[in-house]
Structure formats: C-alpha cells, structure tokens
Amino acid sequence: MTQPVKITLSLIISILLIGTATYLAQQSANTTPGNEARLATPKPLTAFQLTAHDLKPLNIERLKGKWTLLFFGYTHCPDVCPTTLTELTQVAEQLPPEILNNTQFVLVSVDPQRDSPESLAEYVSYFNESFLGATGSIGALTAFTRQLDSKFSLETDPAGEPVVNHSSAMLLIDPQARYYARFKAPHYAEEIRAQYLALRNSYSPTTP
Amino acid sequence: MRLAQIFLFICLLPVVAAAADKLEIHDAWARETPPKASVMAGYLTLYNPSPEVYTLVRLSSPDFKRVEMHRTEQHDGMHKMLPVPQLTLSSKGRATFQPGGMHLMLIGPKKRLKAGDNVTLALFFSDGSSMKIILPVKKATANTDRTMHNNQHHSHSQQH
Incomplete structure (x- = not known):
C-alpha cells in the first residue's frame, strides 16, 4: 500500500468513527426520558380562572410552588x-x-354542563384522595386549553347524545406556573414517572 | 302434515350453525366506576373459530338502560369516541375490546356495580341467534390495563 492510500484510508476510517460516535451520542441524548417531551422554552401561563372540586379557584396562584401534571x-x-x-x-x-x-394531579373537565365541581370531587377522589378535579365556563376552558396548546369540542350525535372530544396529551407545569412539557398519549405510569423525574432532575428554575 | 314439518325442521337445523353456538368469548370484564358514574366500560375478546362469517348487531343488558359499541381514536392529538354500529367477524377472525381501543359502553346503570358484581350481557347476531355472557366487574389497576392494551403499547414503543 502506498503512503497516500494509507493516509486516505485512515482518514476515511476516522471520519466514519467520529460520525458513528456523534450519531450514538445524539441517539442517547434523544432517548433520555423527558427530553422529547420538554418544550424548547417553557411558556409562562397567563391569568386564568377555573373552579376546583373543593369549590376554591384553580388559578395561576394555585399552580405556583408545585409541579402539576394536568390532563x-x-x-x-x-x-x-x-x-x-x-x-x-x-x-x-x-x-x-x-x-x-409538591406534585399535584389535575383532571380538567371540558364538559362543564354535565360535570359540576361536586361530581368531579366524587369522581377524582375515587382514584386518589389527593387528585384535583376542576372545570369552568366554556370561555374559560377555551382560553385555558389554548394556553396549553390543547383543544376540545362539544358536539351532539344523531341520537342527541353529547359527544366530547379533547386533546389526549398530558401537560406538565413547573412550579413557576410555566407550561414545561407535553406527554403524548397513550399514557403509561412507568413512562410518565421516568420522564417526570428526569425533567425534575435536570430542572433549573433560572434557566429555561 | 305436522310430522313432515317437524322432519323438515330437524333436517334444516344443523345445516348452518348459529353464531351463538360457534363464537368464543375470552377475557370479559367491566371496569368498576366511581360512584354515580353514568357509563361503565366493558371489555372482551370475541373469536370466531368457524368457517362462517358472523355479525354482531346489537347488545343489551338487564343491568343497564342501553349498551353500545364504541371505539376510542386519536386524531390530530385529540381523543374521539366513535360509535361502532355493528361488528363483523370473519372466519378465524378476532375482535378485541380493550382499554384505549374498542369498548362496550354500558350506559345508565340501574344500580352501582362494584368489583365482585357481575354484568349480564346479551349479544344479538344478524342470523337471529343470541348469547348471554357474564362480565365480572373489576377495579382496574395500571397493570390490568397494561396487559389488556399490550398490543397498542407495543406499536407505541416501536414509533420511538
């Protein structure tokens, strides 16, 4: 083998190795739990008012100081x-x-005509006493879902039965009331827990 | 005359087996609901081992006002429930009702059913036959849900 061929070959091999290493590093970064769920920049929520099942308001103040998993x-x-x-x-x-x-779990009902705060209280506490249910006027719900890049629609089927469609993602709100991450459905406990813990571990309140 | 009729009836009887005699039901259960819930979900697997094609056209239960088949679908990040008017089972075909997919809507319970209770369900087929089955009521845990929608989870993890 001549000297130039040797140099060219070793160059090609080096480039391939570096390429593979970079690719693998990127792969492992992408598969870190929570990374793909996190928003590039956390989005501070603006004022909103819903009613929680304890009849107290669910507003921006109530999201501060705690992490919130909401759907x-x-x-x-x-x-x-x-x-x-x-x-x-x-x-x-x-x-x-x-x-x-310092974690709160919230179900926001987008069917306020049928779900009163009282019926939500009974419903969510069946699953866990600490879970929170909340709802509000159609206007308040529309504004709130929009802040979280979510949506819902209320329709009536041909038989006159209400049909409720809603976003399936679960949202994570940080203790500064910033929309922080979005978990896609289907939701599995192990995945939610792993992603949530990883996001908290890498969390720094001062930087996005 | 009467004898001839009976003879004819007996001759015709075994020619086409009724859906209700042929179909197998597996993994039937109903999800315990919070108190006062107006709807309960039922799940089961229907298997048709026969060479015939059968169509499930209607369901009813003495424990509920109405029973419907529905399918949960994800479109554009939204959860939608779509009615399934009837269900055709091809030869060797299988239909699975499971959490997050196709499910039975047990609407308007006559009383609250709790884990340990049973739901009686009647299935009516297009050939006129019907069958009665029992769905034990269970309180779901993440694990019961997981085993039930294993297939969906599998395809989900392949996407990433």
Missing part, C-alpha cells in the same frame, strides 16, 4: 379518562414522598 377529560368518559387516572394513581403511589409532596 383534559370528562367524567362521562368510560374508557380513556379512567384508564389515564388509573395510570396516574400508580404514578402517585410510586413517587418518592418528597417528590409527591
């Missing part, structure tokens, strides 16, 4: 909403106490 649903939903709440029950049971202490 949209309604109590007449027999399949997805109870399934998600069951997964969240397991998340709550398996979080270390010091983490659980």
Whole structure:
C-alpha cells in the first residue's frame, strides 16, 4: 500500500468513527426520558380562572410552588379518562414522598354542563384522595386549553347524545406556573414517572 | 302434515350453525366506576373459530338502560369516541375490546356495580341467534390495563 492510500484510508476510517460516535451520542441524548417531551422554552401561563372540586379557584396562584401534571377529560368518559387516572394513581403511589409532596394531579373537565365541581370531587377522589378535579365556563376552558396548546369540542350525535372530544396529551407545569412539557398519549405510569423525574432532575428554575 | 314439518325442521337445523353456538368469548370484564358514574366500560375478546362469517348487531343488558359499541381514536392529538354500529367477524377472525381501543359502553346503570358484581350481557347476531355472557366487574389497576392494551403499547414503543 502506498503512503497516500494509507493516509486516505485512515482518514476515511476516522471520519466514519467520529460520525458513528456523534450519531450514538445524539441517539442517547434523544432517548433520555423527558427530553422529547420538554418544550424548547417553557411558556409562562397567563391569568386564568377555573373552579376546583373543593369549590376554591384553580388559578395561576394555585399552580405556583408545585409541579402539576394536568390532563383534559370528562367524567362521562368510560374508557380513556379512567384508564389515564388509573395510570396516574400508580404514578402517585410510586413517587418518592418528597417528590409527591409538591406534585399535584389535575383532571380538567371540558364538559362543564354535565360535570359540576361536586361530581368531579366524587369522581377524582375515587382514584386518589389527593387528585384535583376542576372545570369552568366554556370561555374559560377555551382560553385555558389554548394556553396549553390543547383543544376540545362539544358536539351532539344523531341520537342527541353529547359527544366530547379533547386533546389526549398530558401537560406538565413547573412550579413557576410555566407550561414545561407535553406527554403524548397513550399514557403509561412507568413512562410518565421516568420522564417526570428526569425533567425534575435536570430542572433549573433560572434557566429555561 | 305436522310430522313432515317437524322432519323438515330437524333436517334444516344443523345445516348452518348459529353464531351463538360457534363464537368464543375470552377475557370479559367491566371496569368498576366511581360512584354515580353514568357509563361503565366493558371489555372482551370475541373469536370466531368457524368457517362462517358472523355479525354482531346489537347488545343489551338487564343491568343497564342501553349498551353500545364504541371505539376510542386519536386524531390530530385529540381523543374521539366513535360509535361502532355493528361488528363483523370473519372466519378465524378476532375482535378485541380493550382499554384505549374498542369498548362496550354500558350506559345508565340501574344500580352501582362494584368489583365482585357481575354484568349480564346479551349479544344479538344478524342470523337471529343470541348469547348471554357474564362480565365480572373489576377495579382496574395500571397493570390490568397494561396487559389488556399490550398490543397498542407495543406499536407505541416501536414509533420511538
């Protein structure tokens, strides 16, 4: 083998090795739990007012100082909403106490005509006594879902039955009331817990 | 005359087996609901081992006002529930009702059903046959849900 061929070959090999190493490093960064769920820049929420199942307001103040895992649903939903709440029950049971202490779990009902705060109280506490249910006027719910890049629609089927459609993602709000991460459905307890813990570990309140 | 009729009836009877005699039901259960819930979800797997095609056209339960088949779908990041008017089972076909997918809507319970209770369900087929089955009521845990929608989870993890 001539000298120039040797140099060219070793160059090609080096480039391939560096390329592979970079690719693998990127892969492992992407698969770190929570990374793909986190927003590039946390989005501070603006004032909103819903009513929690304890009849106190659910507003921006109530989100501050705690992490909040929140999703949209309604109590007449027999399949997805109870399934998600069951997964969240397991998340709550398996979080270390010091983490659980400053985590709140919130179901926001987008079906205020049928879900009163009182009926939400009974519904969410069936899953876990500490879970919070909340709802509000259609206007307040529309503004709130929009802040969280979510949406819902209320329709009536041909038989006259209400049909409620809603975003399936679960939202994570940080203790500064900033929309921080978005978990796509389907929701599984292990994945939510791993992503949530990883996001908290890498969290710094001062930098995005 | 009457004998001839009976003879004819007996001759025709075994030619086409009724759906209700052929279909198998597996993993049937209903999800315990919070108090006062107006709807309960039921799950099961239907399997058709026969060479015939059968269509499930209607369901009813003495424990509920109405029973419907629905499917949860994700479109554009939204959860939607779509009615399934009827369900055709091809030969060797299987239909699975499971959390997060197709499910039975047990609407308007006559009383609250709790884990340990049973839901009686009647399935009506297009050939006129019907069958009665029992769905034990269970309180779901993340694990029961997980085993039930294992397939969905599998395809979910492949996407990443």
